[in-house]
Structures are given as C-alpha cells and as structure tokens.
Amino acid sequence: MSKDRASAEGFETIAPENRNVPTDAGPTAAAEAGNIDISFSPGLTAFLAASNISIGFTSYQTGRLYLIGHGPDDKLALHEAVYPQAMGLTGDASRIYLGTLTQIVRMENVLRADQTANAVHDKVYVPRNLQTTGNVDIHELGIQANGRIIFVNTRFNCLCEPSLTHSFKPLWKPDFISQIVAEDRCHLNGLAMVDGKPKYVSAASRSNEVDGWRDHREDGGLIIDVDSNAIIAEGLSMPHSPRFHDGRVWLLNSGTGELGWLDPGGGGFVPLAFFPGFLRGLAFHGEHALVTLSKPRHGHFEGLALDDRLTANDTEAWCGVQIVSQDSGEVAHWLRFEGAITELFDICVLPGVQNPITLGPNSAEIRDFLTIEPAAI
Numbered sequence: 001m002s003k004d005r006a007s008a009e010g011f012e013t014i015a016p017e018n019r020n021v022p023t024d025a026g027p028t029a030a031a032e033a034g035n036i037d038i039s040f041s042p043g044l045t046a047f048l049a050a051s052n053i054s055i056g057f058t059s060y061q062t063g064r065l066y067l068i069g070h071g072p073d074d075k076l077a078l079h080e081a082v083y084p085q086a087m088g089l090t091g092d093a094s095r096i097y098l099g100t101l102t103q104i105v106r107m108e109n110v111l112r113a114d115q116t117a118n119a120v121h122d123k124v125y126v127p128r129n130l131q132t133t134g135n136v137d138i139h140e141l142g143i144q145a146n147g148r149i150i151f152v153n154t155r156f157n158c159l160c161e162p163s164l165t166h167s168f169k170p171l172w173k174p175d176f177i178s179q180i181v182a183e184d185r186c187h188l189n190g191l192a193m194v195d196g197k198p199k200y201v202s203a204a205s206r207s208n209e210v211d212g213w214r215d216h217r218e219d220g221g222l223i224i225d226v227d228s229n230a231i232i233a234e235g236l237s238m239p240h241s242p243r244f245h246d247g248r249v250w251l252l253n254s255g256t257g258e259l260g261w262l263d264p265g266g267g268g269f270v271p272l273a274f275f276p277g278f279l280r281g282l283a284f285h286g287e288h289a290l291v292t293l294s295k296p297r298h299g300h301f302e303g304l305a306l307d308d309r310l311t312a313n314d315t316e317a318w319c320g321v322q323i324v325s326q327d328s329g330e331v332a333h334w335l336r337f338e339g340a341i342t343e344l345f346d347i348c349v350l351p352g353v354q355n356p357i358t359l360g361p362n363s364a365e366i367r368d369f370l371t372i373e374p375a376a377i
Contacts, residue, residue: 039338054349054355066078069355077355087099088138091348107358122356154189157185172198188203239253246284249262278317281346294344
C-alpha cells in the first residue's frame, strides 16, 4: 500500500542573493517567471553537500532550466536560464543535454577542476551546440552507448536520433502505430535507458488515431519493451518517466500521483508513495528517488484519480521537487514553488557538482563569456 506524502513542518526560503535570475528574457516574461516564492526543507542544503551533488530540472511552462546547488556559505543556491519549452534533461559533471521547443541543446562545462567562476561556481555549462528539430514535442531523452542522443518524439509517436540534414531520424515506433505522421496518437512520453540502449517507454494509450490518447487517460497507459515490442504493463493512468534502477522498472503513475515499480511476475504496478501533484520526471541517487510535481493543468488532466486523492487528503497540489526514500517512500527533503510557476517536467542529478550555473543562448552574459581551448602548438 502506498504511503501518503505528509506535509513537512518548518521550511527555509531562498534569499534573492542566492537566486540567479536570467537576463535573456523580455521584461514582461522575466517579471512573470520571476514572480515566485521558493521554500525548501531545512536539511536540503546539507543533503546536497553531503551527497556531493546538484540537481537540474525543467519547466516548459516558464521555459526555464533550473540548477540547484549549495554555495560556500552553506546556503541553497538556485540558478535559472531561459530555454523555450525546456523539457527532457540528462547530464553529468561535464555535460548537459536539454530538449526544447525546437532544438536539442548540448551544454559543456568549461571550467577545470581547479577553477571557479565568480569565486563560487564550480561548473559553468555553456551551450555549444543547438541542433534544430522543429516542434516535434521532445519529451525525455537519453545518451546511447555510441554517444548519440536518442529522444522521445511525442508528436510523431516514435524514438528518434537527431539528423545532420533533416528534423529527425526515426529509430523505433510501437507496433500499433501504423505510420510516422505528425499526429500525437498514443502520447509516447517517457524513456528508460539500460546499458546505453533504449529499453522501456511509456505511453498514455495504444491509440492509433490523432489525439486518441486523451480518451484513455484514466486507465489506458502502457509500458512497452523496446527490444521485443511487448507491452509489459497496461491499465496505468498517464504513466511517465520509466527508469531501470536496482533491478526494478520504476515509473510514475501520474494520473494517480504515485511512484512505484512493476511487479516482475505479473507486470502489475506496485505503488510506493503518493505525492500531492501530477508527476513528471524521476531520478535516483543512492537510496533516494527524486520526483518533480506539478499542479494539474485545468481541462487536460482533470477527472483523474489524483483529484479524488487530493480531496480525500484535504491537500492542494504542489509544484516542486520531493526527495524520498526508495525503501520506505518517506519524504527526506523537498523544494516548493508558489506563484507564476505551476508545472515542472524532467529532473536529473549532477554528481560531483556543488554550485553550477549555465548561460542561456540569448543571454547578455554569453556574448562576452569567451574561453579558449589550450593550443596544440
């Protein structure tokens, strides 16, 4: 039986000096996205420091990539950069890949281990390649063993690689999708990589009709094995973010607000914990699972079991991040947004990173931030 997420008592807030607001948006957009309050659990900063990690997550609603770390003053630090419809995200200490409205962005850390920026930042992720796909509704993405990016092309119901000459190169589609066309039929959305290969995907339904998945949001969700094309789980509600971790296939059953895994015997969903929000984005570090929560979007995700669960618990939906024990489902740490931001998407852990920043491709800073690779002469 899943555990309900209890409201945490006591919290801290991010002071303005510890929040880097981007300069690459117009005044109206910047003011709207900046009109937010951020609170977090008292132990979050110490957890990041002790774990030697930072966290990246995205909001397509505000078009932001957020990086959370800790500064030398032992305070939580948040940096944000503008990327239109920022969604799928993966990265490490050296590199971040991000899917946006029309592009896949590769960002490289330009600092050596003995360097810092502004005396506080140990990583500066600079966009070095922006490959244009057009608006194909990029959802999650992964890095293959050969180093190539693979991404979920939701608009065309398939897995793809970027192409040197075209918008994308299809690699795989579900058997029930008859053709590669610009019709979001099954709402393919999540991707689990195993040993550098795409292994599991999530979809909202097996519909083969344009926008047909919307009629099956409550119990039409699937998990598909990419290798065999077999449907290994069904009857789910808007599943997202399958992940293979510690020998289990984990996923977010977003329509019910639950994190759990698939029973290897029968493929049924085993819930671990309930969260007060619509779930997208799942990552693991050590014994903890990191989940992003959104407030349900009116008109699109209403009428799901999540609504009844929130009412029964007498609680409001969150927008934020919760970090829970993957054994007990208990909340260890959290970060919460209030105000203009109501939806998050993907999340990743950046190991060995303390206080990162990134430069948006249209920011004022990127015009004069110049670095030179050591010459071979």
